[in-house]
Amino acid sequence: MGKVLGFPSKVGHDITGIGDGRKTVTTAGSREALAGSTVAEVVIITAETDNTGYVVVGGATVVATLATRQGIPLNAGDSVTLEVDNLADVYLDVTISGEGVTFLYLT
Numbered sequence: 001m002g003k004v005l006g007f008p009s010k011v012g013h014d015i016t017g018i019g020d021g022r023k024t025v026t027t028a029g030s031r032e033a034l035a036g037s038t039v040a041e042v043v044i045i046t047a048e049t050d051n052t053g054y055v056v057v058g059g060a061t062v063v064a065t066l067a068t069r070q071g072i073p074l075n076a077g078d079s080v081t082l083e084v085d086n087l088a089d090v091y092l093d094v095t096i097s098g099e100g101v102t103f104l105y106l107t
Contacts, residue, residue: 015041017107024100025092028053031062035087040105043090044081047074053096057082064093074101 019040025032034045047055056064057080058071071093072080084090087105094100 015106018104019107020102020104022100022102023092024048024098025055025094026097028094028097029063029065031060031091031093033088034090034092034101034103038087038105040084040087040107042081043084043087043103043105044079045074045090045101045103046079047076047101048099049077051076051094051096051099053094053099055099055101056093056095057101058091058093059089060091062091062093064095066095 021035023032023034045057054064054073054075056062056069056071056073062071063069074080082090092101
């Protein structure tokens with residue numbers, strides 16, 4: 001089928017549930033896992049709409065600092081959709097302490 005509106009589309013998928021959450025990063029420059037060990041197929045991550053800096057999404061080596069940035073930077077309200085097997089494999093870093101994301105995941 002392909003993708004519709006940026007969402008993955010699977011024929012005969014095994015998605016049986018939906019969950020959501022919110023994650024803030026306490027200290028800029030200190031990456032944190034999106035969540036504890038949580039099995040998931042897809043996660044949609046949206047930067048909080050009142051963020052004033054960037055939230056950067058990536059793996060365990062994600063870095064928000066511009067000079068050494070690694071990952072996908074999100075402005076306030078921006079989203080990214082990832083196919084994953086566990087939310088604990090997704091990390092966040094921020095340029096402003098206390099900023100974060102909301103997320104929705106499919107299991």
